[in-house]
Amino acid sequence: MTHPHLPTPVLEIGGTHVTAALVHGPGGTWRVAPDSVVRRGLDAHAPAAGLLDRIAEAASGLGTGHSGTWGVALPGPFDYAAGVALYEHVGKFDELKGVDVGAELARRLGTAARSISFLNDADAFGIGEVALGAAGGSHRAACITLGTGVGSSFLADGVPVKSGSDVPPDGSCYLLEYNSLPLEETVSRRAIRRAYADAAGGNHDDAGAPDVREIAGAARTGDPVAAAVLDHAFGAAGAAAAPFLKRFGAEVLVVGGSMTGSWDLVEPALRRGIASVEPDLARLPLRKAERSEEAGLVGAAYWAMAAGSAV
Incomplete structure (x- = not known):
């Protein structure tokens, strides 16, 4: 009650x-x-x-x-x-x-x-964005969150779709693979830190690596290693999700999570990743969450x- x-x-x-x-x-x-x-x-x-x-x-x-x-x-x-x-x-x-x-x-x-x-x-997050923010007005919206891991929601008229060939298993992108590895081995907080530590110094231990925010700051100031690591990670998220965005008929992709604080780096890489797999989605509206x-x-x-x- x-x-x-x-x-x-x-x-x-x-x-x-x-x-x-x-x-x-x-x-x-x-x-x-x-x-x-x-x-x-x-x-x-x-x-x-x-x-x-x-x-x-x-x-x-x-x-x-x-x-x-x-x-x-x-x-x-x-x-x-x-x-x-x-x-x-x-x-x-x-x-x-x-x-x-x-x-x-x-x-x-x-x-x-x-x-x-x-x-x-x-x-x-997806339900809330439909009710409050960037996904409002859409009948079929996809939402992903980028932070400690990769979250996702595929919503038909505000209701999460959890099964069927149009969405990932359980509607969850973290269950997808990229280059034969779980997606979160490429795009997640720990994966990005590990990739940067490896590329910058040959150190496979990410314990002492800078956090994603610092890596993003380095990319903006011209660090080619930082830029490449982030471009690869966010591009992987787009590439893995692209087939389901196409099948689902997503009218918009809303992106939330802590990493959207680096939207200037996330959005272009994500868009390139999507378009590399599904060229028809090159102009799919990508929106940073309005009410994260x-x-x-x-x-x-x-x-x-x-x-x-x-x-």
């Missing part, structure tokens, strides 16, 4: 942080209560109990003046229907493998959680309200 007069509590969990917030809506009035946002850093390699405690700490910061119908957006692999983590060898949250995250959060939150609905973070900070939160709230209405 939903409580439309109360805001919806949501969590957005990423590889480096968790954000909790209260969302008001719907009816064209979707908005995140600005004074409600609680953000906490996460160590994606921490033990399961510590990770769950940190997430619950952020959630508890919202108090109890909400519907208790939680929407939680987080990356895969994850059994979203059962609330169970499936992470293994993906560079984040491996300690959560097999953990019933829904049950553990419910136990920690107590009466502040009437229900918890999970969805993929990229789907939450809010889209995932709004999408999670929408999902929670829809699930609550179905009960």
Whole structure:
């Protein structure tokens, strides 16, 4: 049962942080209560109990003046229907493998959680962008997020499409391959840092490599190694996604995630990658997410309200 007069509590969990917030809506009035946002850093390699405690700490910061119908957006692999983590060898949250995250959060939150609905973070972002931003007005929109990994969502009239030959498996581009390797071995935070460390100094250990933001800064100041690494990575994302953008009939591709802070480098490489595989898509509208900070939160709230209405 939903409580439309109360805001919806949501969590957005990423590889480096968790954000909790209260969302008001719907009816064209979707908005995140600005004074409600609680953000906490996460160590994606921490033990399961510590990770769950940190997430619950952020959630508890919202108090109890909400519907208790939680929407939680987080990356895969994850059994979203059962609330169970499936992470293994993906560079984040491996300690959560097999953990019933829904049950553990419910136990920690107590009466502040009437229900918890999970969805993929990229789907939450896509739903939110349709509701708020760059994907608005399109019937068939594709969204990707570039950050610690590659997220994606293919939306038909605002609803994620998760199966069929028109979309990647489960609608997830991170399951695709590029040059016979998983895509995230080429475009992800760790892959870009590793590639730069390797190309710059022959060092295959990325522990001491600069982060993507610094690599982007070096590319802008004329570092040919940095420029080549980023061009290859973002081009790979475009090339891997291109066949599905074509089959799906995407009217727009919206790009979010932390790496869009380097949009001047992302957009041309991504476009070249798409056009190299599907020349007909050379003029596909590519848009930087307009409401990156809010889209995932709004999408999670929408999902929670829809699930609550179905009960």
